[in-house]
Amino acid sequence: MSNSIAVVKIGGNVIDDTQKLTAFLQDFAKLKGPKILVHGGGKKSSQFSKEMGLTPTMHQGRRITDAATLDVVTMVYAGLINKNMVAQLQSLGCNALGMSGADGNAIQSVKRNHPEIDFGFVGDVTKVDAGFIQTQLSHGITPVFCAITHNQEGQLLNTNADTIASEVAASLSDSFEVVLHYCFEKKGVLQSVDDDDSVIPFIDSASYKVMLNSGIIADGMLPKLKNCFDALNKGVHSVNIGLPRMIQNTSHIRTQITL
């Protein structure tokens, strides 16, 4: 367990901003030791959907993925975003390998089965092939995962990037001391949603329970925090939530989460 690994997830707000993305990729490329990048989608898929005359269908903040939308997200996430990111990382000396969960059978999922809503081609992760990922890492490769997985029956499935990061991190926890970084547009988990500087520096299981009961946590943070504790409960060492630059500057403000 002396090996440590960083699993870094970046969200749409970084991907949509060329300067922010370049700065982030420079920081990521400089990270020492084995590392994995997981990226979300950003606004480009909605843009392309619109240009192609598709109307995005949402349900409680979640996109319903019909067949045409699945094609668009596959093109944008696995094609446009993933390959440009990989090319940039290569130019920075990081030997990146961009993948969906279908590649190398790395991340398997099942189509979401919801009693009331048909989410369409949305997948819930069932298995990560840690052996495949470790083989790549052992050859100096940096896996870069987009948020597309597959069901092993030939069907691609749109999958939440936060969950992919959590599951990939958990899958490696037998072999590595895993630190999972959720980079987003805030400095961390906020005590008060209107005050950007009200970052809660540490959260553990006990304080999490208190926060849940007090209703202090903003709705948007709930699924992210669930992913954090899922990862921790499966053996991940610690999780950081904050701005992208926290991955290089270890004294940067953030929320650190442990069990």
Added chain:
Amino acid sequence: MSNSIAVVKIGGNVIDDTQKLTAFLQDFAKLKGPKILVHGGGKKSSQFSKEMGLTPTMHQGRRITDAATLDVVTMVYAGLINKNMVAQLQSLGCNALGMSGADGNAIQSVKRNHPEIDFGFVGDVTKVDAGFIQTQLSHGITPVFCAITHNQEGQLLNTNADTIASEVAASLSDSFEVVLHYCFEKKGVLQSVDDDDSVIPFIDSASYKVMLNSGIIADGMLPKLKNCFDALNKGVHSVNIGLPRMIQNTSHIRTQITL
């Protein structure tokens, strides 16, 4: 040199036809031993370009790749086509890993420098990392390359799929007996372009020279045959040109090319 490997290139006419593509992937998945797939683009990128209001610019049958067109081909080749093919191969028990040339720094290229025409973001292959490809093969992985490469400075480049297949095949010829298959819509190289059954069964350097001088070879076949002889001159064992089903049925009609 007891190891043999198949490098198979399929073109747009197969990719555009769901039934043909499924039949081909079933045949490809059944191929014994190490293998590599290289795929072209098909009509989907032109379709999407049109839907997005882009006008394809052609010069002597070659697409001029401006920045917007590069985005579309990256989305369609590396995203939509590559990932759906990988998912189908996984469902057929073939552990496929879809890649562009940027992934793992597998295929490097330079932007084409033409004295008269600016082809835009088009790349000519300069180097294939055979070591990276062999590492994947040694772990039971089947690389699936789309026709996008990179210049190591962060720029993706649209690249001819026939050339990628030829260069990938050549790069492996020190370690494998490489058979390169060019699958397309004809039964082979035709003696008479109007007679689908006038397949020339064998071509070698001597007969190739005679054919070149006699002007018998159709214009469209010239670059393909050049790629064949480039591969053979770099150590590839033999090249087959014909219908997709030739890869499974070794007695199927085809044109076999050797030095």
